Amino acid sequence: MPGWASAAVWVAVAIIAVSTTSYLTGLPELTASGTVQSAVRLGIPILLAALGGLWAERAGVINIGLEGMMILGTWGGAWAGYQWGPLAGLVAAAVFGAIGGLVHALATVTFGVNHIVSGVAINLLGAGTAIYLATLLFEPVSQNPRQSPPVPKFDTYSVQPLSGWLQELEDMQRVGLSDLAGILGGLVTGISPLTMLAYLLVPVSYLVLWRSPFGLRLRSCGENPKAAESLGVNVYLYKYSAVIMSGALAGLGGAALILSPGQPGYLENQTNGRGYIGLAAMIFGNWRPGGLLGGAALFGYSDGLQLRSGETTVHALLYTAALVLLAVVALQVWRRRWFSAGIAASVAAALYAVYWYTDELPEQLTAYTPHLVTLVVLAAAAQRLRPPAANGEQYRRGAG
Known part of the structure; x- marks a missing residue:
């Protein structure tokens, strides 16, 4: 699969996970x-x-x-x-x-x-x-x-009349449809x-x-x-x-x-x-x-969510992360990578357990949501990274 197609699939998975979380938790602020x-x-x-x-x-x-x-x-x-x-x-x-x-x-x-x-x-x-x-x-x-x-x-500036139509659709609170309208409306408004x-x-x-x-x-x-x-x-x-x-x-x-x-x-x-x-x-x-x-969008979303909505909605991100990890489990099982699938399933279960047994995250923790997301994402992405080969090396003209 081309890189752009793979990215589009994961964006769709993330939107579906956030929309599902919004519906099941009763928190429309997520979208x-x-x-x-x-x-x-x-x-x-x-x-x-x-x-x-x-x-x-x-x-x-x-x-x-x-x-x-x-x-x-x-x-x-x-x-x-x-x-x-x-x-x-x-x-x-x-x-x-x-x-x-x-x-x-x-x-x-x-x-x-x-x-x-x-x-x-x-x-x-x-x-x-x-x-x-x-x-x-x-x-x-x-x-x-x-x-x-x-x-x-x-x-x-706002894209009119598209912005107004999306706002009306968002206000209807239709499952999935209003979530998508809210996301698109936020991208074309202000x-x-x-x-x-x-x-x-x-x-x-x-x-x-x-x-x-x-x-x-x-x-x-x-x-x-x-x-x-x-x-x-x-x-x-x-x-x-x-x-x-x-x-x-x-x-x-x-x-x-x-x-x-x-x-x-x-x-x-x-x-x-x-x-x-x-x-x-x-x-x-x-x-x-x-x-x-994609990384900037992820970190910006986690930062914006904790500033606008506080501890309750950030707490709901645990549910979203568990859903995304289930998609990762399905992908690893399809690739027959059983160890990776087991690790992803264990982490998903742990996140869901934290979500189920707690009502909200401490304020001291949610204030650092973007920084914590940064650490988690880098740890998860470490296996596929490929920096420039000579990154950080000292160069001298004519040497060696």
Whole structure:
């Protein structure tokens, strides 16, 4: 089965599982259009950070500094957005993130610093720089060193009359049909230009990286830089280009946090680990644009659900996960992989037991739902991952 067809099947399985859970538990919030809108809004920063990680790591540079580049993007976007409007904020966020990428490229590509060490340093540098600049420039205006003044936002749009029809169908509360209408309605209602840009960047990244000579050369730097060098590829140039682009995309992810509706502007610690979750979404997607889109959607949905609906609906996700694992069991039995089928069945039974014997999850646990989902998903996907062969290796021109 082609990769796109397999992905479509699993998306359908997930939608059916969530719809079934919504019906059996009496929780329409699981598929409500408002929940999906929140999931889209919260998933966009993760998606952009994941795309940033994809560009860098396809060129062979591990970019664990996505979090720091996002932080720089939040400050740059808030500063320029407050001064000149949301479009200027978007451009400034990309520029500030690209500066973080440039520093990371300088350390790893030119000076050969360990990629993980450099990434951690970028995270610390980004956070410290944002705090300093916020105290210097925002405090005189907002009277608060941890927060910017209100920043203008992009307008939002809805696809009419489709959005209205889907809302009417959702309100009817028909099993399955209203669930699908709620999911589709959330995708076509309250869309901002930044949302459209983020989704457009997914196929653009695929076309550039997999369907262009530039992308072929860039990916060759991540697979075998010495072979690429022998064919005349300027490995340093491509690595620099990829990491700077990675920082710009992460900066746009930071802009999504301050230019989205419902956010006043820059806040200290606003990213809350979304750069790391974006990195996890990229790994979950096996370093492919379509796969990381699915990872961002999963993490955005879990985040949006716990913010909108709280402990009860997050508790119902245990039921959903058990249903999805039953589909995994059926697939493994069909493939005659009895051990994998047994493991999946055991985990499904454990999740259902937790759901059956508890009424809700502790508030302290649901607050970290996206982070827990990240750990579980990465553990489940670890067996099928295939990173670029030379990812994280130090490269020296003419060596070896």
